[in-house]
Structures are given as structure tokens and as C-alpha cells.
Amino acid sequence: MQYTDIVCPFCGCLCDDLEVTIKDGHIESVKNACTISQSKFMNHHENRINAPSINGKETELEKTVEKAVEILASARRPLIYGLSSTECGAISKAVEIAEFTGGVLDNTSSVCHGPTILALQQVGESKTTLGEVKNRADLVVFWGSNPTEAHLRHIVRYSVTPKGMYVQEGKKDRKIFVVDVRETRTAKMADKFLKIDHNKDFELLLALRALIRGEELKASQIAGVPIKEIKTLAEEMMKAKFGVVFFGLGLTQSDGRHMNIDAAVGLVSELNRKTKFVLTPMRGHYNVAGANTVTTWQTGYPYAVDFSTGYPRYNPGEFTAIDVLNRGEADAALIIASDPGATFPKDAAKHLAQIPVITLDQKTTPTTMLSEVVIPVATAGIEAEGTAYRMDGVPLKLSKFIDAREGVCSDREVLDMIIAGLKEAKQ
């Protein structure tokens, strides 16, 4: 059985041209996928959690759901976290659980592009869906982002090599700049690489903005970049018919954080007074944009939402998962499609290990190992369908083309059972 136009559930690119061949209920081959995607598809059945378990003892799904309900219903401040690697239906249910239990809801953007959102809330942004980049962009700047190693097909599908409506020669018609602290593989293919000192992005962004406003700069170098190179970039930016900045965690998670993005937005907005310019964050997990999107339409806020007062409150730094754990506030946790046990700072992970944790995942992870309740789930985009939002906000439907192992439900179905249980427990 062959399926075409399959959407890849790995990174924020959501490439939708995969061809998957199924034989005897297994994936035999995947065409058009990048190497990471290949690996996700071909190994999706490896290292799967055998069965639902409570305290490491295998049991039935119903029992684990009951236990999950018991934990959540008696918790005073449960943390519901993860969500960026599942589909929107599950995210929606997670919001409902957080609201119902008066808990704290957070998704993984609090540890990646959270600062991007904070900057947006301060100053806005000028953005586009990726097709306009493909069709029009004659200047592409990768700033603190490295698609050749993180978003493998970004370059061929959207930003560098594709031939577009007004960029008919593809890469030949585009100028590529890379700004980074080291010469990455993306930098190697660029027309020009600006090597910047660590934690100096803010200065360089402001210098560029000043040049674009026509200010004279007296410094001979800024952020370790010779002024001549900065001037060249500023001129190229103004000369471009359609320019774009793709930025990554190199900008959001270095010193300055949201102020870096604030400066980048300011630079791009300023450029719109001269020409056309946009910027786009390189979102990592395939549906982290969806986690922000769904949470926003349901609560008004993209992440770090607290429901303890009955209505949603937003305060990154206070209601973000790491902070709630660091303060030792969460007395239970529901983790969906994420592995905070492996990725969180020591103190946060330590507290997580001390409280009852319910984890929904496909595979064994450090988080499932510290969890009281573990519920194996189907892989969205392979064994379960749903919606995901691309890094630029384009919604696509994920397909289901093979069945999950018998008795294994999707995230959405399991969360629905928990909601039903919680409602019953309340009555």
C-alpha cells in the first residue's frame, strides 16, 4: 500500500510530500524524507513502551487512567506540560484538563521560542508563510539558526534552492547571509558568513538598524564583526526586493533573549520603510506552533497559563514549567509528548522525580522512568491523525496510515478518558 502527500511529523517544516510504502502493517520505505524523518518513520516501532504501567508494574489501560484521574483529582497544583509533538486535538484536551483541575499549563515553547513570543507581545512582527519566501525572497539571512542540521529540507523546499515565481533561478537569484557564532554547515553554503561574538547579537542588530536609518557609526567593529561587513549587509538588506530573516535558538537563548528578538523585529520593521522584509522563527518540534495556537484561541495565551483562580492567567517566568517545578509548587504532573526528565535543569527534574507523574509517550524516556503512571500512546502522523501547524502557521492534516498496537490509543483518546474520569470523580 502506498501513500503520497504524507505530512512529516518531525520538525516545524511539516514537509507534506512524503511517500510511504506499507507492507504487512509495517512501514517498508519512505521517500522524499530527510534523514531525521527517515529515522522517525523507519524506527517508530522501536523502543516502544510495552504496556501501561503503574509504578513500573504493567497493568490495563483502564487502571492507569483511573490512577491518573486519582492523582490529578487530588492534586492542588498539577502541572500539565509538553504537547509540541502531538496533534492539536490532544492539545485541546490538555487545556481542558488544566482548566478543570485548576492546574498550570505549559508547552515546550517555554524552553525554546518563548522569548520570541515575549518580543512579539512587546513590538509585533512582520511575517509570511513560507511560499512567499520561495516565490520572492532574493535575500535570506539565517541568524543563529542552522537548517542544514536542524531543519534539513527547509533549504530545498522553502528558503534557498527552490525556484519560485519571481526567483526563477533558485539559489542563483538569492543572496544568502549567515550570522552565527561558529561556522556551521549552513554558513558554509552561504554567500557571506558573519562570525559574531558570543552574546552580542543585540548590539549587531541595533547597529544594522542604525545604519538603515542612515546613522553614522564610528566603531571599527561591532560584536566582533568589522564595520565594513556590517555595512555590506545593511546595504544588501536595503537593496533586496524581498528579504527574510530566519532566526533560531542562537538568538532566543543567548544573552538578551527576548530583547534580541525585539531588536530583530525592530530591524525588520524598519526595513519595511525601505523595501519588503519579513522574519520567521525556526520552530523545532513539528507542532510547537500548534501548541501555542490552540492554547491561544482557547485561553488567550500561548504558554505558561495558570488556572488556579478559575480563569486563565499568563506569566512566563512564574507559570512556566521549570519555574513551577523549581519552586517545588507542582504536586503532580501530566506530561504529554515530551521528555522534561531528560531536558530540564537539575532542580526542576529533581522535583519532578519527587511528585506523582503521569506520562503519555510512545517510547521509554528518562521521564517515563521517573513516572508513577505511564500510558503508551499512538504516534500522531503515523498511527493517529490530527492537525499540526507549520512554523509559519499553516495548518496541515496529519494522517494515520497504520494501526497502533492493539489497545494503544492516541493522546487525544487517553486525555478524553481522563477528562471523563475527572468529571465523574467530581460528581
Add this chain to the structure above:
Amino acid sequence: MTLVIKNGYVYDPLKGINGEQKDIFIKEGKIVEETSEKDAKIIDAEGKTVMPGGVDLHSHIAGSKINIGRLLRPEDHRKDVVKRGKNTRGGVGYSCPSTFITGYRYAEMGYTSVMEAAMPPIGARHVHEELNDTPIIDKAAFTLFGNNYFTLKYVKEGDIEKLKAFIAWLLKATRGYAVKIVNAGGVENWKWGHNVSGLDGKVEDYDITPRQIIKMLAQANEELGLPHTIHLHCNNLGMPGNYKITRETMDTLKEIKPKKGRSATVHVVHCQFNALAGDNWMNVKSGAPYIAKYVNNHDHVTLDLGQVIFTDTTTMTGDGPWQFALWNMTGNKWVNSDVEMEAGAGVVPYTFKKNNPANSVQWGIGLELALSVKDPWKIYMTTDHPNGGPFIYYPQVIAWLMSRQARTDTMRELNRACLKRTGLSNLYREYSFNDIAIVTRAGTAKALGLTEKGHLGVGADGDVAIYDIDPTSWRPSQYDKLIKTFAKTSYTIKNGEIVVKDGEVVSAPMGTTHWVDAKMPQEIEEELMKDLERDFKQYYTVSLKNYPVEDEYLPIQKIHKAGGGQ
């Protein structure tokens, strides 16, 4: 369930019922002639006002644009929070309400149907996902066409049949209800950072004009026999002096032959923003008399107000270059959001201030339009939520329309520019309850071609609003009472079910999403598909197969058939 609403003063303008005391019967979700009162739930509406459920024909409630607004404005949410209730979800309100709250609050005001006015096609799934999370109300979304690559291409080629086939296809692919046009050609030019100048300005890469785009879309719309006319956001929105282009746009559409059974060929949206006279924002004045005069003399135009409310709100349109201009004027935060091949959008927070001369003039223009267009069937009440102000202020607008004293009392607090540069103070007209029923439900339902809405005739949807006000004893001096009454119904009934009682949501069922399935001859469709297949592959970043919205996104849908191929 069977419902009988007894003895209310009924306003059902489409059926010619003007405040008569009358019983209304609802059975299995529909209005019926009469039904046995045995086993029926009786609602005593003695001394109360009964109207069909409200139908808002232009609001921004779902999709990427409003969600950008929500994301952009935590400060907006914090002043209006909503706790979770027994039957209801929590959330936030004010200018960018969360989806659940949008549904509840419309229902609390007696509205049972709301149209999302601008759906970017590639983001259609997003719109429908949000609509599914917007409880109680029925809804539909208008698909953006005015800057779509295929529209521009077929206009350039002068191929009306392919344009019709494309409209039919895209409405189906996006599950859209109407053809929306925003700043025709201007948003395409904005992809290079420019706008289009005037109705005969050049759409750069296509060598066509906004006039050609609008005309051809209107013609295609009428030939396809779509239930609603084109839904048009004119060029030059927000630019003083733009009443001229608005009038010219309307005039260019008077030769279009309307669909059988109606006289309108265009609905001009949030007309206040396009009825500005003067040369700049310093000397802006009302162009309402010119627009009103034109509309009074022609039957092919309908309008909605886009009434300004004095508050902090969030502007959001599909008009990227206008939002850019507004950012440059205000320095507030600015989001621009271009959509490949088809559309764009922008979002800028804005505060309408009473002491700001231009804002006071804009406020006056909206009401001046409403009061100088003589026939209420041609002009409808909106705030272009949230552009002119949040929809929760509709009761305030009703008060201004129904009470000259309410207008005068507000005008006293305003910059005097309103007195000098609009004709509002000389207008003595006051809307009746019947007029209000027209501009908030009967007229809008009629303009939309929603034949089962906006009235209480047999077979209509069982959507009813009951307001606690006695129209026989109310006087315009009591406008405060109106504001209270129209904010919270005694009862809102949706499909025969009581959803709001005494101003509180008691049940929150899911409403229906309406969309239009227009048929075209198969051979033209096949020709179109060849174009789509080729151009999608070359220019889009999603495949043609992954583009159309699947049925799962519309759990409760109603399909309205239309078509030039039948």
C-alpha cells in the same frame, strides 16, 4: 423539545410583524405554525420583546488574524477575565476574546449566527478549528479572493468561466460561504511593499486594476448565484477623501446583473472607514452624505457600519498595507502576516479617543451613515469587531441609533470636530425596535441569503432572542435601559433549545457551520484542475492534495447549493 413563547411583542420584519403580541411555537428546532401546549415548555414573554436570533454579517472571530490579536495582547485580556462556570469554559474577553467566550457572549446578547469575515484559504483549517471551539452560535466564513493568484490570473486573461470554476472550487476547498475581497490588488502589491493607488491603479505583476478585479468577481458571483453578494472591503480604506473611491466602486458595479431574486450586487463592509472626506487626518470630515445619497438612489448596494466605540481595541484586517500605514501613524505594535499566493493581514492595537478630533469624526460618520441611509434593509449594524470596537458594545450602538439623546449625551463629551465636521447633530431620526430587528437580524440574514434565519416564519430555525423590555412604554430618554437589555437577554433560544436564561449561559451546544457548494460544468472544472495542479506544484508550499479542508473539520455542517452549471 417543544417551546411556546407566549404573549411577547414580536418583531419579525421579514414577515411584516411589527411589535404585535403573538405566540411563537418551536418544535424539533424549527418554528412551526402552532403546536399543542401540552408537554411544551412555556415561556411567558408578557411585556417583553421577541426577535429572531441576531445575525452578525461581519465580525472577526476565528482564524489566524484574530489569534494573532489574542497572542499579541495579554494586556487586553487581563482587564476582562472569565471564570469557568458550571456549563461553561473559562477564558478571556474584550477585544480579542477566546473562542468559548466569543460564543457565550454573542449568545448572551441574543445573537445566534455570526459570520467570520475574512478567511485566508491556506489557513482555512485553522478557521474551522476555531469555529468548532466557538459554542452555541451558527457560523460561516468568507473566503478571501481579491488578491488570490488564480483570481488575478483569470481576471488578466478575462476568463470568466474559469474564474467561476475557481470560486466554486475554492469555496468548497475552504468550506467558505462567500466571496470576500479586501483592498483588491493592494494586498498583492504589498507583497513587494507597495499599495495600489485608486480604482484604476496598477496591480504590478498582472497589469490589471482593482476595478477589473472587483467587477469580474462580482459578475462571477452573481452568475454563480451565490447566496451572498461579493463582500467588499474597498480600496484606500482609512484614507481621508476615500468616500470618492467608495462611491466610484459602487457605481462600477451597478451594471452587473444580480442573481435572480435580489437587487444587490455588492455589500460594502465597515463603510465608516471608507466614508471619509477631507484631505488628511488633520482635516478629515464626514463623507457620509455622499455615500448615503448614492445608496438612497441605488438598489444594488448594501452596507454595514463599522461603528467606532471609544475604547482600546485591536484593529485587524486582510489589508496589509493599511495596517502598515496605521503602524506608522501610531507607533503601536504591529504584526504583518502575508499569506502565500492569496492574501495577507495585519494587526495593530488602537485606541479611539473622545478628545481626538479624527476619532470623534469617525464616530459621527458611522451613525450619520446609519441615520441618513433611509432604508434599513440596506445598512446593517456592525462594529467590524474588533476594528471599530469589540462586539460587546453592540447594545451601546443600539442606544445611539434609537435615542437622539444618547447621541447628544455622548457628543457632549467629544472633541468638537464631531459637531463641525459631521452632520450628525442635525439628524433627528431615531430607529424603532423594528428598525433594530432589521439591521441586526432580518436585513443581515436576507443579505446573506440565509433563508431560514432572521425571521420567525414557519420553517425558520428555532433561533429566538427575548429581551426584557416593553417596547410600548419605552422612551428614547431611557436609553440606559436599552444598553442593559440588549446586553443580556431574558432568553436566547438556539435550535429550539434554551441556551441563555436571565443573561446566563445555561447550555452550550455546538452550532452549525454553513458553506456553499457551487456547481460548475465538469469540462471547465477539469480545465481548472490542470491549472491548479501545475501552479500548486510550482508556487505553493503545500500540495494540492493536502490543501482542501476535510469533512472532519466540520462536525456539524449545512451545505448551501448554488451553481451556474445546473
